[in-house]
Amino acid sequence: MTEDEIIQAVRERYPAGERPPTAPPEAVAELEAAVGYPMPPLLKRIHLEVADGGFGRWGEALSLTETEFRYSDGERLVEEYLGWRGAPGHPPSVVPLLTWGCAIWSLVDFSTPEGRMWGWDPNARCPEHGEALFPEDLTLAERLQGWLDGTAAFPRAPAGPYCTER
Numbered sequence: 277m278t279e280d281e282i283i284q285a286v287r288e289r290y291p292a293g294e295r296p297p298t299a300p301p302e303a304v305a306e307l308e309a310a311v312g313y314p315m316p317p318l319l320k321r322i323h324l325e326v327a328d329g330g331f332g333r334w335g336e337a338l339s340l341t342e343t344e345f346r347y348s349d350g351e352r353l354v355e356e357y358l359g360w361r362g363a364p365g366h367p368p369s370v371v372p373l374l375t376w377g378c379a380i381w382s383l384v385d386f387s388t389p390e391g392r393m394w395g396w397d398p399n400a401r402c403p404e405h406g407e408a409l410f411p412e413d414l415t416l417a418e419r420l421q422g423w424l425d426g427t428a429a430f431p432r433a434p435a436g437p438y439c440t441e442r
Contacts (some may be wrong), residue, residue: 277417277421279317279318279321279417282318282417282420282421282424283318283321283322283325283326285424286322286326286327286331286420286424287326289331289424290326290327290330290331290335295326295327295330295331295335296327296328296329296330296339296342297327297328298323298324298325298326298327298328299323299324299328299339299340299341300341301324303323303328303340303341303354304320304323304324304340306340306354307340307353307354307357307371308386310354310357310358310361311357311368311369311371311386312368312369313369313386313387314386315386316384316386316388316389316390316391316416317389318390318391318416318417318420319373319384319391319416323340328340328341328342329342329353330342332373332374332382332419332420332423333374333376333382333423333428336374336375337373337374338351338352338353338356338372338373338374339352339353340352340353340354353371353372356372357371357372360372360383363409365409366409367385367387369385369386369387369388370383370384370385370386370394370409371383371384371385371386372396376430376431379396379397379398380395380396380397380398380430380431381395381396381397381431382394382395382396382419382431383395383396383409384416385411390415390416390417391415391416391417392411392412392414392415392416393411393412393414393415393416393418393419393431394409394410394411394412394431395409395410395411395412395430395431395432395433396408396409396410396431397410397430397431397432397433410431410433412431412432
């Protein structure tokens with residue numbers, strides 16, 4: 277799917293009235309300043325053109341602004357990110373996107389324009405360092421397509437070493 281097709285599919289999957297309003301540009305700028313990298317263009321378009329959170333798996337992507345209603349177990353995206361940022365081995369460019377439940381998360385790497393995906397699963401820890409964070413072989417567009425067509429699987433740690441402390 278092209279970026280425009282993904283945007284349209286997200287709009288159709290979460291019709292107006294069933295999704296939150298879009299985010300203001302200031303909220304995007306706040307998160308980008310905290311992360312130190314620009315938001316991947318597709319994610320930025322979704323937040324600015326479609327909905328500020330409330331999309332993705334079970335409509336649980338975190339919002340940049342929403343504090344009254346929760347679209348996930350987390351806080352506003354910038355606050356959730358700041359909580360993750362200081363964790364040992366956590367790359368500062370990797371930003372939480374949504375939870376799958378059971379402490380499993382999908383995260384997006386802002387240092388990559390395509391938004392490379394990362395997973396967090398405390399049951400799939402690095403044997404040497406105990407890390408639960410691992411890169412996935414997916415882009416944000418591929419992850420969104422899986423959510424939209426119902427084929428997305430839980431984040432899975434790759435075989436072999438994936439530790440960020442190598």
